[in-house]
Every structure is written in structure tokens, then in C-alpha cells.
Amino acid sequence: MSRRVGSDDRAGDAARMFDGERLTLARHLAGLRKNGLADAIGKTPTAVAAYENGSKRPAAATVAQLCLALGVDPEFFVAGLPRYASTQGAPHFRSLRSTTQVVRDQAYSLGQIAVSVAAAVERHVEFPEVDVPHAVVDHDAADETIGDAARALRQSWGMDEGALPHIVRLVENHGVLVVFGAAQTSSVDAYSFNNAHRPVMVLNPLKDDYYRQRFDVAHELGHLVMHSDSEPGGRVVEEQAHRFAAELLMPEDQIRPMLPSRADWRALGHLKEAWGVSMQALLYRARQLGVMTDTTYRNAMTTVSARGWRRREPGPTPMLEQPSLLPKAIELLIGEGLHSRAIAAEARAPIGLFQLVTSRTPTSVTPDLPVDDVRTAPSSGSLLALVND
Structure with a gap:
């Protein structure tokens, strides 16, 4: 994230239009509890809670302190960004016992940044429409019901026979946003959530295994199809997603x-x-x-x-399947004359996180983008259609 705070005017403008939910998002991105942020800015946890719930507005000097503590620009806190990242149901993390709430919040906040970036990009690039059917699956659903849901998806997507092709590209072409997560939140594994904009999958950046990653995508697709209203993290829900993935990949x-x-x-x-x-x-x-x-x-x-095959099975391992919807969109926009940094600013995404969620490959660092993009804006009304090959 950028550590440079702008002028007093920028902090003052942000204070006047301060959105407490954006502060919560920034705090989660930084992996901080309220008391940790309070210590960093010399305030009380009660004051931080008041800023976040909107009952109190921070002064310009406090906004500047928040920017330094959280590594964001003042504009990050300005109200008015469409609330695309609001979920329709909780995010589906694999295990709620093995990870802390702070880590889950940090992981989920990255997914919210990805949604904001996608929403900004889609003002210029036409993404595939969302085409993820929903199935009603009870808590005690039989294997046949879960199998029916997987078979129905195969039929709907024209994949009746044989092995599924590039599964990341397949779900992207049906409107699902797929990104790699951050290394520091890899303990939550892959996860998914629905939101008002489009379904999202966040893949584990450290799971360097082609076969496991494909099963992860199929598993998360099961959640998106079957569990929009289910409580996440339970044994039954996870087992249902496993059975869905097995039928989807191996009918x-x-x-x-x-x-x-x-x-x-x-x-x-x-x-x-x-x-x-x-x-x-x-x-x-x-x-x-x-x-x-x-x-x-x-x-x-x-x-x-x-034989040590649990971690690495014998035989050549193909390269990981890579997300390409957002990366290809960024490449198209740069070709049309729009600077990457302008897209990040439009999405109000810290530049390092913007680079992370628009990357084709997992990364453990978030360096600044190179300043080598075209600086001019795209022509008025430019809308590029984007579908993966």
C-alpha cells in the first residue's frame, strides 16, 4: 500500500465525506483489531468504533493519522463508492476453527477490494454475464440431490461429457470473478462469496498444485450453486461441496x-x-x-x-490454472490508453492490492506497478467485450 499522505486539503475533504465502513475495510486489510488501530493513532477503541459506525466523524488530522497507520490515501475513506462488495450470505471459509477472526476478516477484505476493482473495470470493459444456477439443497440432502446439482450445472454449461477443461477459465466465462489471495491470509484456504455485483472466488496463493487447485475451484463452485443461504464452515456444508466437486469433475x-x-x-x-x-x-x-x-x-x-505422495504425487505436474478475466481487462484498457493507476484510483484500491488482485499468478509481495502505462484516458463511451478464449 502507498504510505504517502496527501495535502491537508485531501485529508480535510476525506474528513467531511468520511465513510466509516471504509475505515473498517482498511482496518481489516491491515489485519488490525480496533484496539490495535487505536494505539497506532493515539485514540481510544471507543473512538475508533464511533468512526466506523458513523456516530462520530474524525478530524482532518485524525484522517491523516489513519492514512499513515493503515497505508491508504485519504480518498480511500470518502463516501460514495457503490456497495458492490456487500455479501448475499457470509463468505464460505473452509474451517472456522483453524483461523482467527482477524485473519478471516483480512482475507475477506481482499475479496471486497477485488470486487471494487472489477466494478471499476466494468465501466470500460464488458465482462461475461453471471450464469451460475442455484440449487435448493437441504442440510440433510442425499448424495443424489447433490449429484443432480452438479450434473445440472454441467448440462447448463454445455459440459455433459468428459473431463472439464481449464476450470478457472470456465467459471470466469460464466461470470465468476477469480483472484489469488494474499500470502499472509493463506491459512483460510480458498473461499467464495456472492455479492450484489458478481460471485467471487479467492484462491490460495501458496497451494502450488494443479490438481488440488482444480478441486478447490469445483468445491467453491458447489458453495456458490448450493449454499447462498447456508451458514458457512460447518462439516455438513463442506462435505456437500466436496461431493459436488467430485461429481462435477468425475461424473x-x-x-x-x-x-x-x-x-x-x-x-x-x-x-x-x-x-x-x-x-x-x-x-x-x-x-x-x-x-x-x-x-x-x-x-x-x-x-x-x-511414499510421500500426499504432498506431491508422482508424474509431471501441470502449471497452475491462472485467472485471466481481470488481467486481460487491464491489458485491454492499457491498450486503449487508460493508465493502470487511474483504474486503481477509480476503484479506490491501494496500488499494491490492485496489482495483487489483477495478477495472473500468485504472489507473496505487492510491489508498486511500473510507471510505463499510457497516460491518456480512453475515448468516450469505449466499451470492450471480454471473454476468455
């Missing part, structure tokens, strides 16, 4: 005849390459469908553990 009627009833590693290796799923996922699917007995499955997993 029962197609994969069952191919699955071995024993740990045939050669056959499993071929299936892994053909279907874009790990051998461990294939073993679990074989047991789930009754092709492999529980005893055979447990023995196979013992072998997997003994």
Missing part, C-alpha cells in the same frame, strides 16, 4: 467403468492425466462409488502416505 456414470477396484497405480496415473484430478481424489471416488472396498482404500492411502 459417476462416466468415471465408474474406468475406476480400478484395486490400487492399480498405472491405471490411476492415466486417469489422473485424463480427468485433471489427483490419484487421491480418484481413490476416494472409487470408494465413494463402491468400486473399491474400504479396506482396499485404506491400504492404498497407507501406500500414498509411505
Whole structure:
């Protein structure tokens, strides 16, 4: 984030138009509790709470202190930004027990920044329309109901037969925003949420595994399809998303005849390459469908553990599938004459975070963007259609 606070006039303008929810967002991005921010600016936690809930407005000097403490410009706090990032239901984190609320808030705030960036970009670039069907799945839904939801999605998206292609590109082409998260929040794993603008998936930047990432995307897609009104993080909800992902990536009627009833590693290796799923996922699917007995499955997993395959299975690992909707849009706008920094300013996104959410690859750092973009604005009314190839 930029650490340079602007003039007194900028801080004064921000104080007059101060939006407390933007302060909450900035605090979450910084990974701070209210008392931590209060200590940083020499105020009380009660004062910080008052700024955030709108019952008190900070003075210009306090806005300047907030900018220094949180690494944002004064304009970050100005009211008026469309509330695209408001959720329709809570974000779906994998485990609520293994991560702190501070880390979850920090991770989710990055997703909100991604939504703001996408909303700014879409004033100039036409993204694919949102096409994610919703299925009613009860808490005690049978496997068949969950399988029906996955099969319906395949049919709706014209993917009835065979392995799914580039799954990140597939979901992007149906209106889902996909970005990599920040390394410091990687403990929350991949997560997703719906909002008033479009569905969002945030992928784990440290999970350098093509097969696991594909399963993560299918899992989060299950949440978006089935769990818009469900309480996140529960065992049943997560298991349903796992079953959805398994059926989506390995449809029962197609994969069952191919699955071995024993740990045939050669056959499993071929299936892994053909279907874009790990051998461990294939073993679990074989047991789930009754092709492999529980005893055979447990023995196979013992072998997997003994050979160190839980972390890295044998054979070449393809490169991670990369998000390209936002990165390609930025490239198009630069080609039309719009500076990247102007887009970040329009979205009120700190430049480092703007670069992170518009990157094709995961990154553990957020350096400033190079100042090599075209400086002029795009022609009036320019609207570029964008669909991934």
C-alpha cells in the first residue's frame, strides 16, 4: 500500500465525506483489531468504533493519522463508492476453527477490494454475464440431490461429457470473478462469496498444485450453486461441496467403468492425466462409488502416505490454472490508453492490492506497478467485450 499522505486539503475533504465502513475495510486489510488501530493513532477503541459506525466523524488530522497507520490515501475513506462488495450470505471459509477472526476478516477484505476493482473495470470493459444456477439443497440432502446439482450445472454449461477443461477459465466465462489471495491470509484456504455485483472466488496463493487447485475451484463452485443461504464452515456444508466437486469433475456414470477396484497405480496415473484430478481424489471416488472396498482404500492411502505422495504425487505436474478475466481487462484498457493507476484510483484500491488482485499468478509481495502505462484516458463511451478464449 502507498504510505504517502496527501495535502491537508485531501485529508480535510476525506474528513467531511468520511465513510466509516471504509475505515473498517482498511482496518481489516491491515489485519488490525480496533484496539490495535487505536494505539497506532493515539485514540481510544471507543473512538475508533464511533468512526466506523458513523456516530462520530474524525478530524482532518485524525484522517491523516489513519492514512499513515493503515497505508491508504485519504480518498480511500470518502463516501460514495457503490456497495458492490456487500455479501448475499457470509463468505464460505473452509474451517472456522483453524483461523482467527482477524485473519478471516483480512482475507475477506481482499475479496471486497477485488470486487471494487472489477466494478471499476466494468465501466470500460464488458465482462461475461453471471450464469451460475442455484440449487435448493437441504442440510440433510442425499448424495443424489447433490449429484443432480452438479450434473445440472454441467448440462447448463454445455459440459455433459468428459473431463472439464481449464476450470478457472470456465467459471470466469460464466461470470465468476477469480483472484489469488494474499500470502499472509493463506491459512483460510480458498473461499467464495456472492455479492450484489458478481460471485467471487479467492484462491490460495501458496497451494502450488494443479490438481488440488482444480478441486478447490469445483468445491467453491458447489458453495456458490448450493449454499447462498447456508451458514458457512460447518462439516455438513463442506462435505456437500466436496461431493459436488467430485461429481462435477468425475461424473459417476462416466468415471465408474474406468475406476480400478484395486490400487492399480498405472491405471490411476492415466486417469489422473485424463480427468485433471489427483490419484487421491480418484481413490476416494472409487470408494465413494463402491468400486473399491474400504479396506482396499485404506491400504492404498497407507501406500500414498509411505511414499510421500500426499504432498506431491508422482508424474509431471501441470502449471497452475491462472485467472485471466481481470488481467486481460487491464491489458485491454492499457491498450486503449487508460493508465493502470487511474483504474486503481477509480476503484479506490491501494496500488499494491490492485496489482495483487489483477495478477495472473500468485504472489507473496505487492510491489508498486511500473510507471510505463499510457497516460491518456480512453475515448468516450469505449466499451470492450471480454471473454476468455
